[in-house]
Amino acid sequence: xxxxxxxxxxxxxxxxxxxxxxxxxxxxxxxxxxxxxxxxxxxxxxxxxxxxxxxxxxxxxxxxxxxxxxxxxxxxxxxxxxxxxxxxxxxxxxxxxxxxxxxxxxxxxxxxxxxxxxxxxxxxxxxxxxxxxxxxxxxxxxxxxxxxxxxxxxxxxxxxxxxxxxxxxxxxxxxxxxxxxxx
Amino acid sequence: xxxxxxxxxxxxxxxxxxxxxxxxxxxxxxxxxxxxxxxxxxxxxxxxxxxxxxxxxxxxxxxxxxxxxxxxxxxxxxxxxxxxxxxxxxxxxxxxxxxxxxxxxxxxxxxxxxxxxxxxxxxxxxxxxxxxxxxxxxxxxxxxxxxxxxxxxxxxxxxxxxxxxxxxxxxxxxxxxxxxxxxxxxxxxxxxxxxxxxxxxxxxxxxxxxxxxxxxxxxxxxxxxxxxxxxxxxxxxxxxxxxxxxxxxx
Numbered sequence: 001x002x003x004x005x006x007x008x009x010x011x012x013x014x015x016x017x018x019x020x021x022x023x024x025x026x027x028x029x030x031x032x033x034x035x036x037x038x039x040x041x042x043x044x045x046x047x048x049x050x051x052x053x054x055x056x057x058x059x060x061x062x063x064x065x066x067x068x069x070x071x072x073x074x075x076x077x078x079x080x081x082x083x084x085x086x087x088x089x090x091x092x093x094x095x096x097x098x099x100x101x102x103x104x105x106x107x108x109x110x111x112x113x114x115x116x117x118x119x120x121x122x123x124x125x126x127x128x129x130x131x132x133x134x135x136x137x138x139x140x141x142x143x144x145x146x147x148x149x150x151x152x153x154x155x156x157x158x159x160x161x162x163x164x165x166x167x168x169x170x171x172x173x174x175x176x177x178x179x180x181x182x183x
Numbered sequence: 184x185x186x187x188x189x190x191x192x193x194x195x196x197x198x199x200x201x202x203x204x205x206x207x208x209x210x211x212x213x214x215x216x217x218x219x220x221x222x223x224x225x226x227x228x229x230x231x232x233x234x235x236x237x238x239x240x241x242x243x244x245x246x247x248x249x250x251x252x253x254x255x256x257x258x259x260x261x262x263x264x265x266x267x268x269x270x271x272x273x274x275x276x277x278x279x280x281x282x283x284x285x286x287x288x289x290x291x292x293x294x295x296x297x298x299x300x301x302x303x304x305x306x307x308x309x310x311x312x313x314x315x316x317x318x319x320x321x322x323x324x325x326x327x328x329x330x331x332x333x334x335x336x337x338x339x340x341x342x343x344x345x346x347x348x349x350x351x352x353x354x355x356x357x358x359x360x361x362x363x364x365x366x367x368x369x370x371x372x373x374x375x376x377x378x379x380x381x382x383x384x385x386x387x388x389x390x391x392x393x394x395x396x397x398x399x400x401x402x403x404x405x406x407x408x409x410x411x412x413x414x415x416x417x418x419x420x421x422x423x424x425x426x427x428x429x430x431x432x433x
Binding site: 148 | 269270271272273275276279313317320321323324327328331332333334335346349350352353354356357359360409410412413416417419420421423424426427429430431
């Protein structure tokens with residue numbers, strides 16, 4: 001009825017969760033229960049100005065540094081930029097976690113809580129945390145400038161894919177119209 | 184020798200737990216849990232007495248095991264009821280998650296029965312316990328994840344009941360996959376010792392009564408308007424996503 005791999009997975013997951021909880025529960029117990037959480041709308045989300053964030057991944061500063069033709073300066077710039085980019089990802093991730101924490105602290109006591117809405121919010125939260133995780137690993141391993149190149153490449157490909165899909169849809173619709181006309 | 188130690192150890196810890204529970208009046212706060220411990224104690228003493236004279240009848244043994252699983256489900260329900268008394272939102276989520284777990288298990292069971300008409304001939308008592316324990320573990324996993332996600336504060340006593348029973352069920356599910364039918368090996372002892380481990384956790388956490396954290400009254404405006412709260416959270420999360428994408432692509 002229930003396969004051995006499924007049962008083992010559930011058993012190990014539960015054990016792991018309990019071990020983690022045994023360590024973390026005492027700390028979580030001391031957290032405030034959220035009564036004095038301010039209105040969400042009143043809070044400013046961004047941990048740093050957007051112009052600053054876009055500057056981290058922009059190639060302008062890198063181009064300027066390369067004009068100096070100093071390898072040491074270029075190396076220092078890359079290392080500093082990497083630290084700043086990692087800090088930005090960390091700040092963004094913390095802000096997202098704070099948003100979710102504030103939400104659950106109020107939602108847990110709400111009589112009108114909706115299962116579907118909560119699941120959607122959780123999925124959105126998981127997606128954002130995954131993006132932050134991927135960004136962190138990518139910046140750590142290849143640097144913020146490479147990441148920008150990758151984003152532009154992915155963007156161009158997704159646009160091309162959308163164009164292909166659009167033309168495929170148009171061709172299918174035309175064929176269906178033609179088929180309907182014949183019959 | 185080892186099995187004797189596990190048996191005697193279990194009986195001693197159960198008696199200790201019941202004595203402390205009645206002295207600290209914990210038995211009145213968690214009646215289902217202490218009824219479960221009393222039931223297991225009676226079961227242990229009975230089997231210990233019978234085992235010395237003759238082999239235990241398989242039907243009697245598995246009936247007791249089945250009753251123990253059912254009692255365990257009631258313990259999980261008691262944890263859910265007590266922990267989420269002040270959190271109706273999380274209680275609603277928990278009900279949906281548990282319904283989903285049982286619906287999935289039922290659907291899988293029906294699908295298997297549909298594909299293999301003779302499945303019930305091959306199913307034995309061990310298989311039934313394996314399925315029931317796995318479902319119990321899935322329910323505890325879902326419930327526990329919700330407790331962590333919604334940061335539900337726990338009193339030491341309730342935390343102990345959940346941690347002890349959860350670890351007992353988890354080890355039981357894992358060892359049930361490997362325990363041989365007749366001979367006694369590591370997994371057979373692990374299967375028995377999992378209960379001893381749970382008893383240790385319970386004695387440590389239920390030695391004395393611990394005050395439950397009382398939640399402060401929530402912000403009235405937002406509590407009464409869940410839709411507004413959810414919309415605000417979604418707006419903030421989507422703003423975060425927009426900022427991340429914009430920063431990387433700029």
